[in-house]
Amino acid sequence: MKQLWHHCHAVTLAGGQYAIVRDAALIIDAGRIAWIGTEAQLNSDAAFDEVHDLADAG
Known part of the structure; x- marks a missing residue:
């Protein structure tokens, strides 16, 4: 499974x-x-099974 985790440090x-x-x-x-x-730098054409947006974490 391919996942993207983004909007974080x-x-x-x-x-x-x-x-x-x-x-x-x-x-x-x-x-x-x-x-x-x-x-x-992220390839915007990549496909992911799950995407986790961490912008609201914390």
């Missing part, structure tokens, strides 16, 4: 460096993070 340790991704989007595929980046 995320923390990564890519390359061993702590970084915050603001206005982030995550793609989860088969229970694993397949991609993380900004909303602007």
